[in-house]
Amino acid sequence: MELDEDIQTTQRGFHCNLCVVNIPNKPSLEDHVKGKKHQHLLRLRAQRKAQEQNSVFVSGFKPDTSQTDLKEYFAQFGPVSDVIMDKQKGVYAIVEFSEPQNAQAALAQLQHQLNGLKLRVKPRERKDFKLASRGKHDSKTHQISLDKLNYELCKTSSVNEQMLKVVESFELKDNEKKGRDLLVQLLQEVFTEFFPDCQIVPFGSSVNSFGIHSCDLDLFLDLENTKGFQACAKSSEAQTGENQSEDCRSEDSILSDIDLSTATPAEVLELVAVILKKCVPGVHKVQTLSTARLPVVKFSHRELNLHGDITINNRLAVRNTRFLQLCSGIDSRLRPLVYTIRLWAKQKQLAGNLSGPGPLLNNYALTLLVIFYLQNRDPPVLPSVNQLKNMACEEEECIIEEWDCTFPSQPFIVPPSKNTEDLCTLLSGFFTFYSKFDFSASMVSLRDGHVLPITDFLQSDEEAVNTSEASGPKPKRSSAPKLGPMNVLDPFELNHNVAGNLNERTQKNFKRECCEAEKYCRSLQYQQKSTKGKFWGLVRLFVLPSEAGPRSHVDPEKIMEVSIPFKAAVLPEPLRAQLALAGKGFRGLWFVKVCSAVHMVFHEVLKCSPLAETQTTAVCQNLDKADRDGNEMEVNNNQSVEDSGLQAKGETGKKRPLTVEEEGPSTSTVIQAKKPKLDADLEHPEPVHWIWSQSNRVWAGRRKVRRDLLKTSDETSKPEGGCVDIESRVTQSIVEKEEKLQNSLEFEVHAEVVGGNESTEVVLRFHPSHDTAGVFQDFFHFLESFLPKMAETILGRAGS
Incomplete structure (x- = not known):
């Protein structure tokens, strides 16, 4: 297929500049280009481009000018479809016509006048279309805001001074603190009228000594004293028959409509929102979030230009x-x-x-x-x-x-x-x-x-x-x-x-x-400070990722590995309990569980044939069998740790060289059902070594085969074992339909567990030993995502 202007060729495949995604190969590229997201963005970009051509930028009108006034004026040049005004940043508007020739007619007129003022009419600014991503900041905006700071940082004489300059540049100034204090006092006065004896307590960035400009004002509305006041007032009313508390304060307030001892947080926050909207000057954009982890009322204040939150259960x-x-x-x-x-x-x-x-x-x-x-x-x-x-x-x-x-x-x-x-x-x-x-x-x-x-x-x-x-x-x-x-x-x-x-x-x-x-x-x-006026110290440390330049090139021979990270959250309860009992030796137990899952993926899911099964592999198979029988893996106490298949050597997390000789015959690791956990010393298990043979392209076209398989299977014939059995049937279908490789692909897999001084994970290193067809790179690329997901799935159903 011919590449369009949005597709860029990279070392690892392709990159779509429109969707901002990487694509590994041409078949995936074809699917991406025809996909809903790419086609939607193409239509959206064309629509935005048409809007720019049909629009003009207008400024110079009076602040009280309405959208209707502008629409009526520019209607003389043709139908106006929309008028977008922004009076917060400045008095300007975007006038959008139905046709581009209408916009050209408005631009062709040399002078425009509305309500006695001359209007400035210019072509609308043309902007490159970019996919807006939620949660990611605009790097240009942040870089512009840091330009002045970078200049100041470079003038200092040491990193120590630079760090103090960062604090000075971002910390809340005295006038900002005073403005926030005045707002807290105002809120205290207003809320006391409705909730007697309540307290407005600021917390968070505004007062914890780490606040920055425009940080939110977090407030806690303490109603404990108010609850006591309300209970006292009700008791007094019951005794005297009058709606008056002991201290002669009338309860003719919002408390007459709500019982704080039984009201839900959502009900109280709704009242707080009403008070903010109707009784606090300058407050707007009030919003109640009653379903959040901590229910809150959000608001903004115009004069102080800040956002605030009020909670009632956040001591x-x-x-x-x-x-x-x-x-x-x-x-x-x-x-x-x-x-x-x-x-x-x-x-x-x-x-x-x-x-x-x-x-x-x-x-x-x-x-x-x-x-x-x-x-x-x-x-x-x-x-x-x-x-x-x-x-x-x-x-x-x-x-x-x-x-x-x-x-x-x-x-x-x-x-x-x-x-x-x-x-x-x-x-x-x-x-x-x-x-x-x-x-x-x-x-x-x-x-x-x-x-x-x-x-x-x-x-x-x-x-x-x-x-x-x-x-x-x-x-x-x-x-x-x-x-x-x-x-x-x-x-x-x-x-x-x-x-x-x-x-x-x-x-x-x-x-x-x-x-x-x-x-x-x-x-x-x-x-050290640069003597040539170059960026140094914190300035270079703050460089945005996109401006840091390409990362150092990694030799392809050194990246043929797949990592399976330790994820405690996804493990089933029985396995979590076993790992908890294993104590410091949990990595050894988890490693053998992962090796058992990896063995299952290669042997049962991908239909690979073992060419050289080490004793450690046999241990993994025995472990899997023991899991099905409800037993737990143990190391025989009659054997020394050095003789077992899981050894404790070296420092925590230290990577050890993987050699076949190191894994000599071992018969000491056995399955027992009596002891509840691994020995505490088994923190550093021996590496595992496999040699596999693959005769079919089981990685090619799996999506389509899986989709067709699920479509043609009725509810009664669908696999009961979840995605593991489904993927096994997908592989079997490919094996039955596709021709075999001319020469089987043979590859070695070395597995070891690391942790302590680095993140706990199982590292699988791959080495093709026989690849005359040149297909191992594609197979490895498939395994990079498929193997960790499948191993995690198998671990997740362990003990179920």
Whole structure:
């Protein structure tokens, strides 16, 4: 097929500039071009282009000019289909005609006059059509806003000064703080009229010492005293028979229509929204979100040009705010680090969900990551939450919703840190710390000040209440935190993962950008000011991904590997329980489970033939059989660890060379049903080695075969085993219809598990040993996405 102007050829296939997607091969390209999305965008682009040709830009009219006035004036040149006005940014309008010749007629007239003023009429600006993506910021807008900052940063003499300059540039100024304080006072006065003795308590970025220009104003409406007032008033009314409270204040207010002790949060928030709309000057765009995780009323304020939120059930957030205030008061280096890392994360598109909930880091989670890093410096910069708890006096004890939120109220109570590292060193250390962090198999715990193993959170809800011995009183709620690619435990609400919204891509991007930043921080461009006026220090660190240039080329021989990451959230409950019992040895058990799943994919789903099955492969088959029998895998205690198929050698997460000799005959790994878990030392299992042979192009045309198979199968004949059995039938159908390869494709697979100093995952390395037909590259490209998904599916049904 002939490529159109939207399709660009790349080293790995094709790229569609219109849809902003990569396409691996020509068959997929044909399907993409004919697809609904591409065709829709083609029509949309043509429509936008026609609108530009039919429109003129108009300015110079009076502010009180209406759309009707403009439409009536320009109707003399032809039918006007629409008038778009924008009076917020400036007095201008876009007048769209029905035909392009009408717009040309309006432009041909030299002078235009409306209501005594001369109008400026120009052609509408032509813009390149781009696919708008939710959640991704406009890099040009952000770059323009940083131009002045970059200039100021380059004038400084050190990275330390640059970080302080970042704080100065972004922090809330005194006049902004004063404006917010006045608004809080106004809201307090208004709401007190309707909810006597209530309190408006600000929290979040505005007051936690990490606020930036135009950050939201988060408010907590505390109605506890109001509930007491209402109960007292009702009691007094029952005794006296009058609608008056004991302190002679009339209850002729909004409280007459609602009982706070029985009202739902949604009902109370509706009343809050009404008060905001009708009684608070300058407030507009009031919206109630009663179905959110924390129900909230959103609003905007015209004069202050800020957005605000009001909640009624968020005491923990207020306490979190005071905790961040305390941390910034304990050590002055925290604020520059947080401001700098937040800006870095935003520029690298790792943080800042512009459309509300999204898969990126929020500022709170990012700040906790910085604090946790400082807790783990040697010596520590900040103490753990448990250490802070022990420094508090009895009067400072605080229990909220049965979570222990105790810490000192003043920073001078905390002894100063013995750590004397400067900001430049600490920033570099942050990237080093998280570039080697095992996110998927660890839980970041600021309360303990160190990593907690993920196995502590794989138990059933009833067993997973306490995360550590010193985690405070046992709450009634026993739900475990949501596990995901990145796990950051809230310091007080110990069943809340503040990074639970992240997806696997964001976690990988975060770690990759940390690795890139760690490498850059070792260079002189980071540490020393340029004598030639070039960008240096933080300026180069903040470079947008699109402007950083192409990444270093990787040798194709080194990328023939597929990774299957550890995903605790998708594992079935029986397997989670086994891993929890395995303790530190969970990687060994999980590795064998994954190897069993991979073996099943190659042998049963893709119909590969084993040419050389090692004893380890046989172990995987035995394990699979044991799973079906309801048994658990164990290592025979009569054999030494060195003799077993799963060995404990080297440091945690250290990659070991894979050699066939290392996997000599082993008969020590057996299946037993008595002991409930693996030995705790089995953290580093031996690599697994397979040699497979494939005789058919089982990867070619699978979508069409699968679609036809599902269409022709009735409900009674459809496979009962889900997508695994479906994919097996797809392969069988291809084998029956397609001709065999002239020479079978033979390839080796080496599998090993890594973790500890890197993300826990099973790495599968592929080496074609016989590929005269030259088809292995296509087969490997298919396996890159197919193999992890199928292995995850098989693991997900384990124990079911």
